[in-house]
Amino acid sequence: MTRSYDEWKAAAAAMEFDGRPVIGGVRVAARSGETIAKTNPATGEVVSQIHACGQEDVDAAVAAARAAYEAGEWSRAGAGFRRERLLAFAGLIEEHADELALFDSLDMGKPVREAAAIDAPGSAALYRFYGEAIEKAEDLIPVTPPGSTALVTREALGVVAVIVAWNYPLEIATWKLAPALAAGNSVVVKPPVEASHSTLLLAELAIRAGIPAGVLNVVTGRGSAVGRSLALHEDVDMLAFTGSTEVAKQLQQYAGQSNMKRLALEAGGKSSNLIFADCDDLRLAAQKAAFGSFYNQGEVCSANSRIFVERSVYPEFLELYAEAARAYAPGDPLDPETGIGALVSEAHADTVWATIERARRDGTIAAGGTRPEINGSRAFIEPTIVTDVPADHEVHTREIFGPVAVVAPFDSEDEAVARANETPYGLAASLWTGSLARAHRVSQRLVAGTVSVNTVDALGFTTPFGGFKQSGFGRDLSVHALENYTDYKTTWMQWG
Known part of the structure; x- marks a missing residue:
């Protein structure tokens, strides 16, 4: 339903903001007790207090993600199980489309009309796309010598960190989360401090959709604290990022300084x-x-x-x-x-x-x-x-x-x-x-x-999105995005 200007203003006035992170399926306060005042750029009004998380919060979120991954309720479930819950997730996003759109509009200033008509429905549709795609993926049985069989499968990587840019908070989070979750990974997301609320709501909707607690965690705060901690974390297997080329280069260094985690970096452009x-x-x-x-x-x-x-x-x-x-x-x-x-x-x-x-x-x-x-x-x-x-x-x-x-x-x-x-x-x-x-x-x-x-x-x-040169590497969208969050495993069976 298309809303009028007065209706959008009334809905905005009734919005409730909660800047606490979501770890292990529940809202918790940052260990530091610090918050960051979040203003609506269109009015200068403070609308929320974003909790400023640090290393302890990141450790807790990564531990929750690892525990969920190892428990296997999501990672080892069949593709059909994940499909059904991602479809339910998409339905809840559609139900809450106006709320998600208002969060992004009030956080970073974009026209709510576009956020409600394009960003939110598009995000819901993308969860459906990957829910369906993962169920239709095929493994390989390549040619091997007589007396042997090799099975080549694509396996989830484990714990994935996602760092989201502020210009499309809901959509960019979805571009990373949908294929990462569909593949069976657990995820820790750092939303932009400028626009955290739509991602926080996503984490709550995921629980309602039947995605197990700990599979999707959201840690709020500054990039210098949360982003850096995730990039250096020894128990994060892969990091996906959208943002500036300068930060992307720093993340490459952090990956090398820690556990050589996989990276998919969508960085700057000048098209x-x-x-x-x-x-x-x-x-x-x-x-x-x-x-x-x-x-x-x-x-x-x-x-x-x-x-x-x-x-x-x-x-x-x-x-x-x-x-x-x-x-x-x-x-x-x-x-x-x-x-x-x-x-x-x-x-x-x-x-x-x-x-x-x-x-x-x-x-x-x-x-x-x-x-x-x-x-x-x-x-x-x-x-x-x-x-x-x-x-x-x-x-x-x-x-x-x-x-x-x-x-x-x-x-x-x-x-x-x-x-x-x-x-x-x-x-x-x-x-x-x-x-x-x-x-x-x-x-x-x-x-x-x-x-x-x-x-x-x-x-x-259906088409991959990403860049060459200093615009980064890895691709969002399409079935090719699943390659960011999985890798090949060969199981060779010999009997002759």
């Missing part, structure tokens, strides 16, 4: 969008470009924030792009008519705004470039289009993680590809062309985990 003059619909390309760069306040790791346009259509595209950007005007996240919401915090907005001011000094602000105050908060920034800056300017090279995009012309296909690949990242890219030959030729040359042709930032449950 390109190439618009060729033979594009069939330049207006659609501009509209999709605005979506690709400004949706979710531009707080998207694969945001197409570097747009290169063939010179002959550059002026027309720039005009259409600026027009399309107006659909993403910032507003109250609880208003269903809002284009984009608040950035995750005023401090983050300060950083994004400083980048815009430097771009204003060094180039041209072709559209946007304002910072409105809404509901007394300065965490809102109008979608901003930058032009006329040099290729080595920070708006070309640095992941800004806000509603800021740079547009530049190119004169040849080779130049377009070179500019697109001129980045340490390799998460995603898009291109627009009416030529099938060019679509194949250019997409093959682009260094990116996903190349979207005549659309932007395409993804689905």
